[in-house]
Structures are given as structure tokens and as C-alpha cells.
Amino acid sequence: MTKILIPFDFSEQANYALDFSVAIAKKFNNVHLEVVHVMEIPTSTTVGTMGGGEMLPDMENQIFFIELMNKRKSQIDELKEKHLSESYTFSAKIKLGNAFKNISESINEENPDLVVMGSKGTSGMEEVLVGSNTEKIVRTASCPVVTIKSAQDPDNINKIVFASDFREDNDEVAARMKRLQDLLDAQLYFVIVNTPGNFETSRDSIKRIRSFAHKYGFNDVTAEIYNSDSEESGIIEFAEDVNADLIAMATHGRTGFLHLITGSIAEDVVNHSQRPVWTFKTK
Template sequence: MIKLLVPFDFSEQAQNALDLTTHLSSKFDNVEITVLHVIEVPSTSGMGTMGGGEMIPEYENQIFFIELMNKRKQQFKDMENKYAGNKYRLNTKIVLGNAFQNISSAIVEEDPDMVIMGSKGSSGMEEVLLGSNAEKVVRTSHCPVLTVKANINPDSFKKIVFANDFREDQDELAQRLKNLQKWFDADLYLVLINTPGNFETTRESTARIKTFVRKYAIEHAVAEIYNSVSEEVGIVEFAEDIDADMIAMATHGRTGLVHLFTGSIAEDVVNHAKRPVWTFKIK
């Protein structure tokens, strides 16, 4: 069974992600889609006997949340009816609390093969201070995450850019990448970004990409070397130059102070690229 998780906040971006998910799922047998909606609840933190905080909605908000919960339940019931009768099975789930924490919990509990979620992206000070839920999910998820910003037709997908340094053994990443290619029936553009601070010859870079292709039996692939001022800029620009349909890459999932000072190329690309971005956290 293929299990897909779609965080859903009733935004345009979330609907774009769901449309992509259902369109893809209709092509395969035995697919289960879980659509997760998180109702964020303002809370006060009180220390219980076990020392933990407790979520306590204020009294004046209780009627509002009851009405909102009833509205969301009806919307999800309508959604289930809308998508009934297809090859895939669509389930809906509503939870209360913090969006990122509940999405993370669902990933652990559901153990999906992929998370597909909408993203608005962020930039500037907003990116530094807050980031997006999509960015945080990309950083922490143990399964691949596909972020979607626009309404796209997966039938038109022809080119997937896979950006990597191709230096180390990446068995699980390579298998996941091949599965992604199979899902979309697209060609792979294996690109290494050459930057001034990390320069190497085309011969060296090309040799590593070819080794990667042979070792993992990658088919329908093109090797590319692209020169740019930084990895992030190079990935986005290369995808634009060849009019790619998707960007795929790995993330190391750094958190805390290490993430604050070093950042993450994958998360930057998720924020700034207009195209769908598939990421997988390597250990």
C-alpha cells in the first residue's frame, strides 16, 4: 500500500497539493490518502502534577471553536463524498493544537511514503524569524516531502532536476529518487552546482555523476554541471533555464543553533523556488 499524508488548511496552496495527490493516486492501485487539518487553539500553560503544560482554551473562545469544529467536520464530510468512488481511499482527520507539532506526530503515527503539502514560501525577515510549516516539516520529516505552491498537472511533468554533490553513498536516497521518477514518468537531470567557493573541474564533477548513475542504475538521466554564485541560486536558476517541472534534493535536517548559523540549502530552495520541491532527509 502507498500511504500519502496531505496537511490541509483550506488554503489555495493546500487545495493545489490535494489536487496533485488525488490526480497521481488515481493512476495507481492500493493508495491511501490521509488529509489532516489542524485547528490551532490559543492556550494558557498550567503546570500539572506531572510537571507538564496543559492546553486550556479560554471560556469566551469555546463557542467559536465548537462552531469552527462543526464547520470543518462538515467540510471534510463533503470532501470525502466528493472523492468517494475513486481507486484510492481518502480519509480525513481533524486535531487541535500546534500545526507543525501535529503534522510531525501524524508523520510518526501514519508512517506515510510521502507528505504532500502546500506552501506559500517566505523571504527576508519573515523567513529568518518564523519560517514556514513546510520548511520545518522538510527539516524534520523522516519520509520524503513534496511542497507545492501552484496548481499543476502531473501529466505534464517531463523534467525533474536532482541537485546533489554525488560524493557519498546514498542508497536510500537513490531508491526514493527512482520511485519519484517512476511516479511522474519523467527524465532526471542530475546537476552539480559549481560555486566560486567550492570549485572543481567539469571532468571531476562529471565523473562522480556518472559513477552515481552506474551504481544505482539510474535510467533516462542527463548529467549537468552548472556554475553559479551559490548552491541555492544555482539550483533555482538551472531549473528555470531548462523549464523543469520539479526540483528534488536531500536535506541533512539540521536543527537548533547549527541550523541557525548554517541554514539549509533544501529549505531555502523550498522557500524560494516556484516549482514543486521534493526533499528527503538523509541521516
């Protein structure tokens, strides 16, 4: 069975992610869709008067939360009913607490083959300080993640840009990329982005791409070198120039202080690209 997990907050972007997952499920046999909706518990705003000094949610927040919970339960039941008689299996649940924590726990518990997430992206101070839940999932998920910002039909994904420096052999990344190509029956573009601070000759870059493609038995692959001011911009610009339908990348998955210092090209692309982005965390 192929399992797809869809974090779902009832937003427009979340519905894009669900529709994309449903379209994949209808293309193949034995697919299970798992929808997870996380409800944030209301923040505490009223000081308790029982001597302990604890913070308690005020009555207005409690009433709003109960009403919202009942509404979400009803919407989840409607989702289950809607997908009841399809060729794929479908389940949905509500979890309480922090969104990132609960989605991460769901990934570990369900062990999906793929996570499909909707995202609006972030900008400005929010991006600098915390980023989005989507970026955090991309950084930590143990399986590939597809990030979607607009309506997408998997049948229309015919060109995939796989951006890498191809300096390290990675059997698992190569296997995942081959599976993605087979799944979507798409043409692959392998691209290295040359930047002023990390320049090398096209001959060396092309040689490395061809060596990677040959080692892992890729077919229908175009090797390209693209010059840009930064890796992130170059990947997005190249995808635009070849009219790609999806961008694929591996991410190092660093967290904490090291992540703050080095950042992640993959997460930046996820944040700023309007095209769907497939990412996989390397070990």
C-alpha cells in the same frame, strides 16, 4: 498500499496539494490518501479569578473557536463524501494544537510513503526567525515530501532536476529517486552547482555524477554543471533554464543550534522556488 499524507488547512495551496495527490492516486492501484487538518487552540487572553492566576481563553475566542470547529467538521465530512466512491481510499481527521507538532506526529503514526504539502513560502523576518511549517516538515519528515505552490498535474512532470554534490553514496536516496523517476516517467537532470567559494573543475564534477548514475543504474539521465553565486540560486536558475517541472533534493535534517548556524539549501529552495520540490531527509 501506497499512502500519501496531505496536511490540509483549506487554503488555495492546500487544495493544490490535495488535487496533486488525487491525480497520483488515480494513476495507480491501491493508494490511500490521508488528510490531516490541524486547528490551533485559541491563545489565552483573560486572567483567571479563582486564585490560581491561570490564563483562560476569553468568551469571544471560545465562541469563535466552537463555530470554526463545527465549520471544519462539516467541511471534513464533505471532503470524505466527495472522495467516497473513487478508485483510491480516503480518510480525513482534525487534530487540535500546534500545526508542526501534530503533522509530525501524524507522519510518525501513519508512516506514509509520501507527504504532499501546499506552501506560500516565507520571506523577511519570518524566514530568518522561524521559517514555515513546511520547511520544518521538510527538515524532519522520515519520508519524502513534495511541496507545491500552484496547480500541478503529475502527468505534466516530464523533467526532474536532482541537485546534489554527489560526494556521498546513499543507497536510500538513490532508491527513492529511481522510484520517483519511475512513478512520473520523467527525464532526470543530475546537476552540481559550482560557486565561487566551492569551485571545482567540470571534469571532476561530471566524473562524480557519472559514477553515481552508473553505480545505482540510472537511465535517461543528463549530467550538468551550473555556475552561480550560491547553491540555492543556482538550483532554481538551472531548473528555470531547462524548464524543469520538479526539483529534487536531499536534506541533512539538522535541527536546533546546528541548523541555525548552517541552514539548509534544500529548505531555502523549498521556500523560494515556484516549482514543486521533492525532498528527502538523509540519515
